Amino acid sequence: MEDAGPSVAVENLVKRFGDFTAVDHVSFAAARGEIMGFLGPNGAGKSTIIRMLCGLLRPTEGRAFVAGLDVAQEAETVRQRIGYMSQKFSLYNDLSVVENLRFFGGMYGVKGAELRQQSEWAVELAGLRGHEGGITGELSSAWKQRLALGCAVLHHPPILFLDEPTSGVDPISRRQFWELIHQMAASGVTVFVSTHYMDEAEYCHRLALIHRGRLVALGTPTELKRHALRGGLLLVECAPLGEALEVLAQAPGVLEVAVFGNALHVVVHEVAPAIDALPRLLIARGLGCTRIEAIMPSLEDIFVQQIGAQAARAEAVS
Amino acid sequence: MAEDGDVIVADGLLKRFGEVTAVDHLAFAVHRAEIFGLVGPDGAGKTTTLRMLAGVLTPDGGSAVVDGCDVRQQAEAVKGRISYMPQRFGLYEDLSVDENIRFYADLFKLSRAEREAHAARLLAASGMGEFRQRLAGQLSGGMKQKLGLICALIHTPSVLLLDEPTTGVDPVSRRDFWRILYSLLSEHVTVLLSTSYLDEAERCHRLALLHKGRLLACDTPAELKRRLHGEVVVITSSAPRAVRDTLANADGVSSRVLVGDGVHLVVDVASRRIPELEQRLRNADVTFVDVARSEPTVEDFFVSAVQPDAEARP
Numbered sequence: 001m002e003d004a005g006p007s008v009a010v011e012n013l014v015k016r017f018g019d020f021t022a023v024d025h026v027s028f029a030a031a032r033g034e035i036m037g038f039l040g041p042n043g044a045g046k047s048t049i050i051r052m053l054c055g056l057l058r059p060t061e062g063r064a065f066v067a068g069l070d071v072a073q074e075a076e077t078v079r080q081r082i083g084y085m086s087q088k089f090s091l092y093n094d095l096s097v098v099e100n101l102r103f104f105g106g107m108y109g110v111k112g113a114e115l116r117q118q119s120e121w122a123v124e125l126a127g128l129r130g131h132e133g134g135i136t137g138e139l140s141s142a143w144k145q146r147l148a149l150g151c152a153v154l155h156h157p158p159i160l161f162l163d164e165p166t167s168g169v170d171p172i173s174r175r176q177f178w179e180l181i182h183q184m185a186a187s188g189v190t191v192f193v194s195t196h197y198m199d200e201a202e203y204c205h206r207l208a209l210i211h212r213g214r215l216v217a218l219g220t221p222t223e224l225k226r227h228a229l230r231g232g233l234l235l236v237e238c239a240p241l242g243e244a245l246e247v248l249a250q251a252p253g254v255l256e257v258a259v260f261g262n263a264l265h266v267v268v269h270e271v272a273p274a275i276d277a278l279p280r281l282l283i284a285r286g287l288g289c290t291r292i293e294a295i296m297p298s299l300e301d302i303f304v305q306q307i308g309a310q311a312a313r314a315e316a317v318s
Numbered sequence: 319m320a321e322d323g324d325v326i327v328a329d330g331l332l333k334r335f336g337e338v339t340a341v342d343h344l345a346f347a348v349h350r351a352e353i354f355g356l357v358g359p360d361g362a363g364k365t366t367t368l369r370m371l372a373g374v375l376t377p378d379g380g381s382a383v384v385d386g387c388d389v390r391q392q393a394e395a396v397k398g399r400i401s402y403m404p405q406r407f408g409l410y411e412d413l414s415v416d417e418n419i420r421f422y423a424d425l426f427k428l429s430r431a432e433r434e435a436h437a438a439r440l441l442a443a444s445g446m447g448e449f450r451q452r453l454a455g456q457l458s459g460g461m462k463q464k465l466g467l468i469c470a471l472i473h474t475p476s477v478l479l480l481d482e483p484t485t486g487v488d489p490v491s492r493r494d495f496w497r498i499l500y501s502l503l504s505e506h507v508t509v510l511l512s513t514s515y516l517d518e519a520e521r522c523h524r525l526a527l528l529h530k531g532r533l534l535a536c537d538t539p540a541e542l543k544r545r546l547h548g549e550v551v552v553i554t555s556s557a558p559r560a561v562r563d564t565l566a567n568a569d570g571v572s573s574r575v576l577v578g579d580g581v582h583l584v585v586d587v588a589s590r591r592i593p594e595l596e597q598r599l600r601n602a603d604v605t606f607v608d609v610a611r612s613e614p615t616v617e618d619f620f621v622s623a624v625q626p627d628a629e630a631r632p
């Protein structure tokens with residue numbers, strides 16, 4: 001951990017495809033051992049950034065350094081220093097656990113005695129001891145996921161990219177998986193996670209919110225929850241929900257209303273006056289209101305608001 | 319547990335595939351005009367259950383009644399009362415949005431006027447009004463899912479069955495999706511959907527938590543959270559691993575989960591344990607921002623309900 005420089009540094013990165021700007025002047029730095037999440041809707045530019053960091057796409061403008069290497073100049077070397085695990089775990093289902101590890105090791109140029117040693121290490125890491133000969137297709141999704149991680153880190157990359165790594169996995173296995181990722185980070189690996197699931201975002205040290213190719217927010221999950229929301233969030237228990245939603249959506253000072261089970265989440269300009277005014281408004285319309293209180297926004301509330309604001313700004317410009 | 323007004327009643331539902339029991343004596347009931355979630359990880363039996371309720375897979379045991387029709391005796395009648403959106407909904411990628419909608423409207427024998435009225439409302443609610451001429455194959459993942467929902471809803475079914483409708487859909491499209499679902503309740507449509515995302519489960523009126531084909535619990539999200547033994551405490555810190563390690567074996571703590579900028583604990587009594595935990599961290603010189611009680615999540619309950627089983631596993 002004594003390395004002073006950042007593990008990944010991105011300066012004014014731009015990628016254009018014809019007239020379309022997929023990545024628009026993005027800058028950030030990630031320290032060694034940091035777990036950084038990329039959040040954004042489909043097509044926001046997350047994977048374009050990741051492809052540039054992996055040396056698979058050349059930036060149009062700006063620079064990116066991965067493990068001290070300029071991705072535009074040394075793409076080949078960069079690819080040897082990274083591990084990549086995709087959401088669909090590109091494992092060979094009809095090969096055994098060990099055969100998959102050997103195959104991926106070979107792809108990363110790990111050979112001979114080193115490959116055997118690394119495979120042993122990866123089996124241990126993935127908790128697959130005793131199942132080395134098992135056919136991959138017959139493993140549970142949680143085990144496949146750990147095997148995919150083993151394959152991605154077989155060559156000890158200092159940088160690891162994960163694409164929605166725990167989609168569909170049960171919560172206990174998911175917690176164990178993240179425990180493993182945190183261990184790797186503590187040993188100095190820098191981890192990038194691309195996701196649009198807030199459950200996964202919570203496990204990251206810092207989050208970068210990407211929308212329309214731009215970095216729109218950057219911070220720890222707690223910083224974002226405590227400071228990134230414009231206005232305050234109220235939980236309102238009321239009935240009937242559908243009518244209450246219509247009334248509140250039109251009320252002064254209300255920015256956004258969404259249904260959550262048997263209650264509404266209402267984003268307001270100012271919390272104190274709204275706690276007073278909204279129940280009265282509901283009751284005046286003949287609707288019930290049994291509870292109203294300020295609550296901590298979720299990462300999803302932040303995400304939706306930031307993206308809504310960006311979209312509104314973009315429309316105002318065009 | 320079945321009552322008048324229950325639209326779906328599953329009782330002892332069983333399905334085996336060879337040696338594997340995919341759905342293991344499942345029983346639950348869904349009320350009219352509620353959004354009910356089948357919630358659990360991959361392999362929990364969600365898809366198999368939905369397929370049996372849709373009348374496309376025959377149960378090996380037990381019974382299920384959907385809108386008054388028995389799925390074993392009256393599978394064809396069931397199909398007329400439901401709309402079923404499987405994980406891979408059959409959109410025609412080389413047809414436009416409008417043409418896909420017309421295809422499904424014809425399948426359900428809608429008049430042109432009915433089709434136009436429904437399509438206009440659904441397209442507006444999903445923010446897709448300006449994409450009517452676009453080929454389905456050129457839509458984003460979120461828009462494809464919304465188009466699937468529009469096609470499934472082009473006739474107003476009594477029961478809507480959705481299999482993981484929001485998988486791969488970004489949060490903004492997901493909110494549109496949920497807004498459409500809630501808008502159906504005023505038309506007395508009953509919605510049964512599956513999801514593997516426990517944060518999404520919080521949006522359902524009631525849910526059945528499934529694990530390995532079995533029912534872990536069935537209730538409202540609020541009630542499930544109340545059933546958690548203990549309270550949740552969140553410690554915010556820039557050194558979460560140090561916090562977690564310092565609090566190993568702390569009294570009254572039953573679970574410690576590392577998150578990005580802190581540790582998520584389940585403790586017996588928060589008011590008593592918070593000062594103890596703070597003291598312990600100070601004594602060990604571990605930096606932290608704060609230690610605060612927090613609302614439990616459905617995930618907290620799920621983990622506590624499954625844990626004994628998990629510990630027995632290798």
